[in-house]
Amino acid sequence: MPKVTVDGIELEVPNGFTVLQAAEAAGKEIPRFCYHDRLSIAGNCRMCLVEIEKMPKPVASCGQPVGEGMVIFTDTEKVRQSRRNVMEFLLINHPLDCPICDQGGECDLQDEAVGYGRDHTRYHENKRAVTDKNFGPLVKTVMTRCIQCTRCVRFLSEVAGVPELGATSRGETMEITNYVERGLTSELSGNIIDLCPVGALTAKPYAFVARTWELRKTDSIDVFDAVGTNIRIDARGSEVLRVLPRINDAVNEEWLADKSRFAIDGLKRKRLDRPWIRQNGKLQPATWDAALSAVVARLNGAEPGRIGAIAGNLCDAESMMALKDLLVGLGSPNFDCRQDGAVLDAGNRALYLFNTTIEGIDEADAVLFVGVDPRREAPVLNARIRRRWVENTGFVAGLIGPYADITYGCTHLGEDGAALRALLDPAHEFTVKLAAAKKPLVIIGQQALARPDGAAVFAACWQIAEAAGALTADWQGFNVLHNAAARVGGLDLGFVPADGGKDVAGMVAGGVDVLWLLGADEIDMAALPPDVFVIYQGHHGDRGAARADIILPGAAYTEKPGTYVNTEGRMQLAQRAIFPPGEAREDWTILRAVSALVSKPLPYDDIEALRQRMGEANPVFASPDTVRRIAPQVGLTPKGDSGQLSDAKFTAAFATYYQTDPISRASPTMAKCVTDILPPAMPAPVQQAAE
Amino acid sequence: MNDMTTETFSFDDVSEAKIPGIIAKYPAGRQASAVMPLLDLVQRQMARLTDHAWVPRAAMDVVADRLAMPRMRVYEVATFYTMFHLKPVQKFHLQVCTTTPCWLRGSDAVLDACRHAVATHGDMFSMEELECVGACVNAPVLVINDDYYEDLDGARTEALLEAFRRGDAPKPGSTIGRQNSAPEGGRTTLFADVTKHDTGADS
Ligand code: SF4
Ligand code: FES
Numbered sequence: 001m002p003k004v005t006v007d008g009i010e011l012e013v014p015n016g017f018t019v020l021q022a023a024e025a026a027g028k029e030i031p032r033f034c035y036h037d038r039l040s041i042a043g044n045c046r047m048c049l050v051e052i053e054k055m056p057k058p059v060a061s062c063g064q065p066v067g068e069g070m071v072i073f074t075d076t077e078k079v080r081q082s083r084r085n086v087m088e089f090l091l092i093n094h095p096l097d098c099p100i101c102d103q104g105g106e107c108d109l110q111d112e113a114v115g116y117g118r119d120h121t122r123y124h125e126n127k128r129a130v131t132d133k134n135f136g137p138l139v140k141t142v143m144t145r146c147i148q149c150t151r152c153v154r155f156l157s158e159v160a161g162v163p164e165l166g167a168t169s170r171g172e173t174m175e176i177t178n179y180v181e182r183g184l185t186s187e188l189s190g191n192i193i194d195l196c197p198v199g200a201l202t203a204k205p206y207a208f209v210a211r212t213w214e215l216r217k218t219d220s221i222d223v224f225d226a227v228g229t230n231i232r233i234d235a236r237g238s239e240v241l242r243v244l245p246r247i248n249d250a251v252n253e254e255w256l257a258d259k260s261r262f263a264i265d266g267l268k269r270k271r272l273d274r275p276w277i278r279q280n281g282k283l284q285p286a287t288w289d290a291a292l293s294a295v296v297a298r299l300n301g302a303e304p305g306r307i308g309a310i311a312g313n314l315c316d317a318e319s320m321m322a323l324k325d326l327l328v329g330l331g332s333p334n335f336d337c338r339q340d341g342a343v344l345d346a347g348n349r350a351l352y353l354f355n356t357t358i359e360g361i362d363e364a365d366a367v368l369f370v371g372v373d374p375r376r377e378a379p380v381l382n383a384r385i386r387r388r389w390v391e392n393t394g395f396v397a398g399l400i401g402p403y404a405d406i407t408y409g410c411t412h413l414g415e416d417g418a419a420l421r422a423l424l425d426p427a428h429e430f431t432v433k434l435a436a437a438k439k440p441l442v443i444i445g446q447q448a449l450a451r452p453d454g455a456a457v458f459a460a461c462w463q464i465a466e467a468a469g470a471l472t473a474d475w476q477g478f479n480v481l482h483n484a485a486a487r488v489g490g491l492d493l494g495f496v497p498a499d500g501g502k503d504v505a506g507m508v509a510g511g512v513d514v515l516w517l518l519g520a521d522e523i524d525m526a527a528l529p530p531d532v533f534v535i536y537q538g539h540h541g542d543r544g545a546a547r548a549d550i551i552l553p554g555a556a557y558t559e560k561p562g563t564y565v566n567t568e569g570r571m572q573l574a575q576r577a578i579f580p581p582g583e584a585r586e587d588w589t590i591l592r593a594v595s596a597l598v599s600k601p602l603p604y605d606d607i608e609a610l611r612q613r614m615g616e617a618n619p620v621f622a623s624p625d626t627v628r629r630i631a632p633q634v635g636l637t638p639k640g641d642s643g644q645l646s647d648a649k650f651t652a653a654f655a656t657y658y659q660t661d662p663i664s665r666a667s668p669t670m671a672k673c674v675t676d677i678l679p680p681a682m683p684a685p686v687q688q689a690a691e
Numbered sequence: 692m693n694d695m696t697t698e699t700f701s702f703d704d705v706s707e708a709k710i711p712g713i714i715a716k717y718p719a720g721r722q723a724s725a726v727m728p729l730l731d732l733v734q735r736q737m738a739r740l741t742d743h744a745w746v747p748r749a750a751m752d753v754v755a756d757r758l759a760m761p762r763m764r765v766y767e768v769a770t771f772y773t774m775f776h777l778k779p780v781q782k783f784h785l786q787v788c789t790t791t792p793c794w795l796r797g798s799d800a801v802l803d804a805c806r807h808a809v810a811t812h813g814d815m816f817s818m819e820e821l822e823c824v825g826a827c828v829n830a831p832v833l834v835i836n837d838d839y840y841e842d843l844d845g846a847r848t849e850a851l852l853e854a855f856r857r858g859d860a861p862k863p864g865s866t867i868g869r870q871n872s873a874p875e876g877g878r879t880t881l882f883a884d885v886t887k888h889d890t891g892a893d894s
């Protein structure tokens with residue numbers, strides 16, 4: 001641990017620290033453009049100059065390792081003058097178009113120019129101009145503003161693993177480009193907008209929409225996958241204008257997936273903002289009173305055992321708790337939150353969580369994916385696994401399921417049950433590798449569990465994990481990767497059929513007369529018998545609403561305080577950013593109102609009381625933001641029998657990453673991604689005659 | 692970008708035969724180092740087969756896939772070096788050195804002659820200006836495809852280009868009979884017979 005002195009402050013820093021990190025540890029801020037602590041060091045902007053005793057010239061602190069006894073000065077006149085000079089060079093070719101730049105107000109270059117910029121220019125030659133590039137529907141480019149820090153290039157190749165950006169040519173003509181003029185295909189591409197220290201890369205859908213200081217910022221949790229990414233919702237008036245990641249090293253570090261960032265324009269379209277009742281086969285607008293009395297009449301008229309409820313993928317735990325309590329009050333055992341029919345045992349958390357925890361990934365040295373495409377189902381989490389692969393040359397990865405490019409070296413072991421069965425043989429090449437690994441992960445996806453032989457798949461994976469040493473006292477490597485934000489919360493609340501209750505398949509097959517869909521749009525509506533009376537409670541006019549007999553307008557995740565439990569079992573609280581549109585209401589209050597009308601009032605009148613009830617139902621809900629690594633219990637075995645494994649192929653969880661739920665299906669931006677980014681892996685380039 | 696093309700590219704047998712040897716020069720796992728020789732191979736194949744030496748983007752993709760490296764990394768290399776032509780050049784690509792020594796020795800006249808050739812026979816000649824090509828001692832210098840033509844003036848450049856146009860193959864090197872980079876008109880020093888030279892220092 002070298003001892004260094006920063007501006008007179010003596011401190012000890014870890015080996016391998018850079019001077020910039022040491023200065024930060026001493027509480028000194030160093031201006032920087034190219035340096036980013038989650039990317040490799042480029043050292044090309046020179047803004048981070050400091051003086052070091054015995055070194056003749058100022059030194060770029062971001063790339064300089066500390067040495068024993070170094071005496072560092074971060075704020076001498078020489079340092080300030082050097083930074084001023086660097087700034088002058090950076091501004092030579094910078095357009096200074098801040099008034100029409102979307103980065104204005106949150107621009108590193110602008111901020112540093114306040115400290116180190118000159119009030120006039122000495123450069124009277126023409127500035128260089130760079131043509132804008134096509135990076136697809138999400139990232140807008142104004143490349144003349146680029147200061148060539150290469151953060152975007154480094155992010156895409158190092159973190160996202162989709163090296164589509166680079167610097168072409170050199171010197172004066174150097175440009176940051178993808179060269180091929182088509183959309184970036186990474187699911188994490190939006191992060192380069194946050195990383196770009198200037199306004200060269202901005203959010204295309206957000207172009208010219210708002211200034212940062214006009215926005216109301218609310219902390220929330222992302223619901224587009226089950227990672228539980230911490231987000232900040234920026235709203236103005238009654239509109240959500242953008243979503244940005246918040247830093248949480250244990251969950252998303254500082255990244256956010258593109259769908260979560262850009263699907264929000266779907267929140268303004270196809271909204272259910274008033275109740276509807278189906279009359280003579282057509283949905284008619286109705287009042288709350290009329291809708292609620294119709295609901296109550298149906299509930300009262302139905303046999304309790306013939307009432308059922310299905311919770312969707314985006315539900316907050318509060319509304320699921322209220323719905324379950326309502327059904328139990330009515331005497332019905334039929335409720336299920338596993339829309340896709342995944343065979344998950346809600347009885348034991350170890351059997352449905354990402355047990356290793358997201359932070360635990362950082363220790364892993366091998367991984368087997370079964371029936372999951374981690375890149376599309378959990379992009380941020382996949383980037384974390386990718387980092388293990390980058391850091392660790394011996395990292396072994398294998399995938400069973402439809403072939404997918406998951407951005408790092410991964411052996412495709414097959415796409416059917418037989419491939420999984422083959423791994424049960426301890427002599428199988430991959431099984432041997434997995435067993436040789438010290439901390440292997442077995443990650444099983446929802447599609448693997450949603451098959452008729454899901455329990456057998458589960459048991460087989462468990463066996464493989466056990467044989468690989470992933471279920472020992474100090475390493476729990478068996479993981480279920482969810483792709484629905486609501487799922488773990490639902491399982492934690494026991495939103496699964498009670499004794500004798502029907503599951504999703506049973507209900508859809510006509511096991512109930514009245515079916516309450518809480519934001520459930522991904523079940524097979526066509527399979528529902530026509531005489532089933534469907535109450536759809538949710539926020540979008542999607543598949544469920546189209547089938548509904550009564551629609552109760554609820555709130556989207558941005559419009560209600562909510563509790564979500566992510567795939568590793570971390571319970572997190574989201575705040576309300578805006579109010580629901582029109583007559584729509586917070587979901588649990590709708591259920592509370594119905595319970596009173598059927599004379600089975602729920603025992604809570606406000607959200608605190610409801611949350612207390614949740615805490616009683618499962619202590620998980622009493623401890624926000626904590627995960628416990630579950631040590632595998634001795635003798636725990638899943639119910640299935642791996643002998644029952646069928647040879648059927650595993651299927652992909654969704655047809656396209658960009659449209660997976662009512663919000664993203666309503667989003668024009670996501671629709672554009674589907675047409676512009678996805679289909680042609682390599683579009684036919686523009687025809688051009690040779691010159 | 693003007694270098695897009697619908698052309699597909701594949702290495703022909705002649706090029707294909709050279710590839711293993713090129714890749715073998717680099718340690719295993721470092722085959723991406725072969726990117727420059729392979730791009731050069733592409734350019735030579737294009738010249739051989741079409742008379743236009745250049746690197747189409749489709750070929751960059753082929754090189755990237757062959758070397759298992761990201762396509763973008765190949766685009767970066769190909770655009771970095773001006774020796775890789777991103778657009779087709781003509782059969783005789785004239786590269787005129789216009790840096791100070793050549794300029795002082797009359798590269799303007801060479802340039803004019805080249806411009807004239809391109810203007811009148813644009814189907815045969817294309818040209819570009821280069822920075823110092825490292826043969827200043829025989830300035831001014833004109834590089835045609837792979838060969839250097841030195842000690843030029845306007846008239847000799849015109850004659851040279853005319854010879855190319857006729858289909859002759861003029862001998863590369865000095866156009867005034869200078870031997871390599873020896874002084875003009877023969878050597879001016881080192882007349883003594885060095886084999887008989889007595890060092891006089893035997894202590
Ligand atoms: S576009 Fe932005 S992030 Fe990328 S190199 Fe330019 S300034 Fe840096
Ligand atoms: S931050 Fe150090 S050189 Fe850019």
Ligand code: FES
Pocket residue numbers: 788789790791792793794822823824825826827828830831832
């Ligand atoms: S200046 Fe022309 S060869 Fe050096």
